[in-house]
Amino acid sequence: MSTHSRVLGLSQTQEAPIVRSLRLLAASCVVSAALLNACGAQAPADSEVSSVTQAVSITKSYTRKIYVHMMPWFQVGGTHWSMNSRNSATGVASWFKPMIGEYSSNDGNVIEYQLLTMKYAGIDGVIIDWPGLNGANDLPQNKINSDTIIGRTAEFGMEFGICYEDQDAVSIDAAKNDMSYVQSNFFNKPNYMKIANVPALLVFGPSKYGASMNVTSPDGDWANILSVFSTKPTFFSLWYNPKAGTNAQGQFGWPDQKGVDSLTHFDDGTDGGGHGIQIPVLFPGFNSYYAAGGWPGPTWKISYTLKQDNTEGGNTLASTFALGKFSGQALQIATWNDYGEGTMVEPTDQLQYQSLTTLQTAVGTSYTDAELKIVKMLFDQRRATNGSQAAKLNMASQALANLDLKTACSILGCTVPVHTTGGGAGGASGSAGAKGSAGAPAAGGSTGTATGGHAGSAAAAGGKPGSGGGSTVATGGAANAAGDDGESSGKSGCSVSLPGRSRPSALLFGAAALAVASLKRRRRARSVVG
Numbered sequence: 001m002s003t004h005s006r007v008l009g010l011s012q013t014q015e016a017p018i019v020r021s022l023r024l025l026a027a028s029c030v031v032s033a034a035l036l037n038a039c040g041a042q043a044p045a046d047s048e049v050s051s052v053t054q055a056v057s058i059t060k061s062y063t064r065k066i067y068v069h070m071m072p073w074f075q076v077g078g079t080h081w082s083m084n085s086r087n088s089a090t091g092v093a094s095w096f097k098p099m100i101g102e103y104s105s106n107d108g109n110v111i112e113y114q115l116l117t118m119k120y121a122g123i124d125g126v127i128i129d130w131p132g133l134n135g136a137n138d139l140p141q142n143k144i145n146s147d148t149i150i151g152r153t154a155e156f157g158m159e160f161g162i163c164y165e166d167q168d169a170v171s172i173d174a175a176k177n178d179m180s181y182v183q184s185n186f187f188n189k190p191n192y193m194k195i196a197n198v199p200a201l202l203v204f205g206p207s208k209y210g211a212s213m214n215v216t217s218p219d220g221d222w223a224n225i226l227s228v229f230s231t232k233p234t235f236f237s238l239w240y241n242p243k244a245g246t247n248a249q250g251q252f253g254w255p256d257q258k259g260v261d262s263l264t265h266f267d268d269g270t271d272g273g274g275h276g277i278q279i280p281v282l283f284p285g286f287n288s289y290y291a292a293g294g295w296p297g298p299t300w301k302i303s304y305t306l307k308q309d310n311t312e313g314g315n316t317l318a319s320t321f322a323l324g325k326f327s328g329q330a331l332q333i334a335t336w337n338d339y340g341e342g343t344m345v346e347p348t349d350q351l352q353y354q355s356l357t358t359l360q361t362a363v364g365t366s367y368t369d370a371e372l373k374i375v376k377m378l379f380d381q382r383r384a385t386n387g388s389q390a391a392k393l394n395m396a397s398q399a400l401a402n403l404d405l406k407t408a409c410s411i412l413g414c415t416v417p418v419h420t421t422g423g424g425a426g427g428a429s430g431s432a433g434a435k436g437s438a439g440a441p442a443a444g445g446s447t448g449t450a451t452g453g454h455a456g457s458a459a460a461a462g463g464k465p466g467s468g469g470g471s472t473v474a475t476g477g478a479a480n481a482a483g484d485d486g487e488s489s490g491k492s493g494c495s496v497s498l499p500g501r502s503r504p505s506a507l508l509f510g511a512a513a514l515a516v517a518s519l520k521r522r523r524r525a526r527s528v529v530g
Helices: 003-008 012-038 108-121 139-156 172-185 220-228 261-268 316-324 354-363 369-385 390-401 405-412 506-524
Strands: 065-070 125-130 159-164 198-203 234-238 250-252 277-279 330-333
Touching: 065 159, 108 139, 108 354, 108 369, 108 390, 125 139, 139 159, 159 172, 172 220, 234 277, 261 316, 277 330, 316 354, 354 369, 369 390, 369 405, 390 405
Parallel strands: 065 125, 065 330, 125 159, 159 198, 198 234, 234 250, 250 277
Antiparallel strands: none
């Protein structure tokens, strides 16, 4: 009796028809898996059969990495939501209010919502605005928040990086201790961002260290600070900031008062700045609350509706993407959630999902605000049930991380979005694929002409200030009306299952895996059950 037969406890005569059945089952499941893979990322990947906790990356036509600069400094009732005076219209110290309300950056439900929202928007990772180990003011809490966010990134298939605030280091030795912490706790993680095949490290400035203004020689301060690294990172300073000298291999862009104009020659390298490896910046606009909130800070603005030539009538985020998409090896969005400066792309009551749907279109993903609303539904149910449904909602979260929208919606009670692009050819269609047709997505609303701006760059002076006030944007819904059944995607020609219609599940893949494994054990006489 073979090893396989001993495991099952069958005779050779009993075993033969079972083996034939297993072979048929394996073959049918392989075909099913192939069809689902042809339909794109919304089907579970093969790797999920063995490890459903391994998050899956979304498919985009734009393949360069896009990171978003994230502020970890928010606490409910804290200074960054309050400044010296809150906005009575929004309830926070900003012209904008988060769609999920005022939050704490270390809240697990908030982190889940933020990372999943980024994922479905086409963002590959976060760059944390990191304060180091300084124990003053709210900086220890900011570090705790940062560590908590970073600790969740891999769970959702996201990368992370660090933008170091050297202004918070009290000495060169303190900065070296900060870098030792970065090396020991961040660089060793497999999902830490890499540029030029080594870990990337950004510094916002330098603003405190590196007094030398000679860009042709190493700066002694930064040579000393970076000496702790056994493997030197690819080090980036803020654009037009020479204080790191030749220790910096590149520079990253940042919004300034000249708006889109400032990006044009940085991104195409015609400004003669010698920037090395570039990280272009994308931003939606700028409208700081500093003056109204009683804090010091810039009051200039950048409109949210700029064309690439810096004139009105466009979409500033789309324009900055178009200018920077061919430069450097990665792009950075400024920012996810700097509400004080109005540069956030996180969904807000005022702008809704406008920035993220703009990004989805730019990077060429099939997702829309329909998926972003499903992520918000998970957050809302977390908050409403206050932990009583944690096990069930954890399964929904895991399904969303794996791009398994059908499972997520079966738990959350939503409808799986169906996206069509009109007349695409190729791909396999479902058996009922020709019966119904999906309605066209609703058009987005027009954008108002609010203005804004951003601080932090010493690049250019004399920018023309914009008009005051907040931003008003009307956005259309994501109304994808479904046809009868078996809609086929115009992009791939694959059938998309509607709620209530069966589709091969993880159980079927598991059965296939068991069948294949059983046959392999028979052929190879392995004694260990898979």
